[in-house]
């Protein structure tokens with residue numbers, strides 16, 4: 161029996177990186193040559209550094225999908241439902257710029273909804289009977305492509321048309337989220353203001369009343385990126401007033417039994433930049449008590465002027481740490497202990513960068529955000545978007561899953577909420593290109609069940625230069641379940657592919673109801689593991705016997 165101290169030193173593991181020159185076709189093992197890069201790693205397998213929400217990886221649907229209500233019918237697609245269900249447990253946030261231009265106009269639009277047939281308020285269709293006729297799906301997909309041009313123009317001109325939505329939008333959202341076991345968050349319009357510039361809650365009240373009558377369990381937000389209200393709508397709302405508005409919404413929620421204890425999240429500010437920071441601070445002053453988590457938004461780059469290099473640049477990836485620490489510090493000051501979430505986030509703002517945000521290379525930003533965000537102190541990260549708006553979607557306009565979808569699915573299945581400490585002891589500039597995070601393996605996953613004590617190493621290799629990873633004793637005596645994601649095409653061109661391979665096999669849906677099996681490749685205990693160039697993935701150390709994870 162080891163004392164805690166012995167155990168700690170036994171578990172303070174050293175990972176060493178060596179170099180190798182020979183390419184070799186083998187996926188996982190490389191041969192050892194000289195040592196031009198050595199990285200020592202510390203792993204603490206004794207204690208959980210922090211624990212994130214089980215819904216850590218969550219997704220959004222941009223409110224622009226409701227810009228014409230019929231597009232919401234896409235959420236009946238069997239394909240989307242199969243893909244979304246596999247990401248549960250997760251939040252589904254419905255919001256974005258358009259949310260502050262949306263007005264609830266209660267009236268059922270019969271002709272749009274082929275399923276609605278009774279006026280009974282309590283009737284809900286069973287999930288299994290949901291069908292979107294193929295011809296309608298086809299039609300909606302085509303029209304959505306056109307609609308995106310309209311939306312892009314609105315954004316360019318900073319002129320947003322108002323949207324009137326009916327019960328149908330809410331019904332479709334709720335049916336989608338509940339059938340896919342996702343927790344719905346609905347973003348309310350904060351730009352309905354009274355003469356004295358406080359929030360006019362009357363429209364929200366009628367929406368809450370309707371949702372309550374249908375017994376829709378859901379949570380709420382109010383306003384999207386209030387820091388740019390002035391730019392988008394010529395209305396200035398300061399942080400203090402917004403906090404007062406949130407307090408008013410909380411009070412209104414408490415009048416409904418169903419929403420008394422429901423979640424309220426906000427203020428969904430853009431990432432800190434001078435004035436925005438002030439907004440967050442003064443918002444928390446007056447509104448912190450009303451919210452369950454403090455949300456902010458993060459994008460690395462502008463979709464209109466970014467490059468492949470940005471997507472692979474460790475300096476760009478590191479900017480997340482700067483912004484996150486800034487927000488965490490502020491929240492800690494104003495409202496200690498309040499969870500902090502990325503309420504909307506992706507690679508590039510302005511709808512993403514076509515050919516980058518929707519291709520394999522986007523995975524580096526996404527996986528690094530998940531790894532770094534969990535380690536720094538974020539509890540939930542909501543990815544913009546699951547489907548719809550822009551090119552940062554996880555499911556494309558043909559409803560095919562993109563590489564980031566598959567990456568997210570693997571993350572869900574393999575990675576547990578417990579973050580473990582993994583530190584570089586010795587460092588060199590180049591080491592920044594090999595990025596590593598450590599969690600307990602997911603023990604709640606129905607698909608893969610790993611023994612207690614299993615850990616998962618989340619890794620990515622942005623490097624062109626030879627490096628190699630050598631496992632320390634203890635971890636090196638563990639069988640490894642390896643999940644290596646690579647482009648389906650070799651070299652740099654492959655980075656912009658819309659397809660991805662898992663352990664050498666192209667990933668694609670078997671049919672609209674069936675996902676492929678995502679099996680790892682089991683490697684016998686070994687001292688060396690190889691991270692392929694421009695690849696990312698997960699190594700589950702099945703017999704690591706980490707006390708923190710048992």
Ligand SMILES: *[C@@H]1O[C@H](CO)[C@@H](O)[C@H](O)[C@H]1NC(C)=O
Nearest residue numbers: 274275276277278279280283
């Ligand atoms: C419409 O509802 C009625 C009863 O509420 C039911 O008998 C009928 O089968 C429904 N029709 C369709 C097309 O679902």
Ligand SMILES: *[C@@H]1O[C@H](CO)[C@@H](O)[C@H](O)[C@H]1NC(C)=O
Nearest residue numbers: 352353354355360361362363
């Ligand atoms: C709030 O908006 C409603 C209509 O949406 C309007 O009837 C009402 O007068 C407004 N209230 C205030 C105080 O402006």
Ligand SMILES: *[C@@H]1O[C@H](CO)[C@@H](O)[C@H](O)[C@H]1NC(C)=O
Nearest residue numbers: 621624625626627628691693
């Ligand atoms: C990362 O990719 C490079 C590029 O070829 C490769 O040589 C290197 O071994 C990989 N890094 C690690 C840590 O395996």
Ligand SMILES: *[C@@H]1O[C@H](CO)[C@@H](O)[C@H](O)[C@H]1NC(C)=O
Nearest residue numbers: 607608665676677678679680
């Ligand atoms: C994946 O693993 C399962 C269970 O271990 C096995 O039944 C199945 O055949 C495997 N699938 C593939 C494609 O290897």
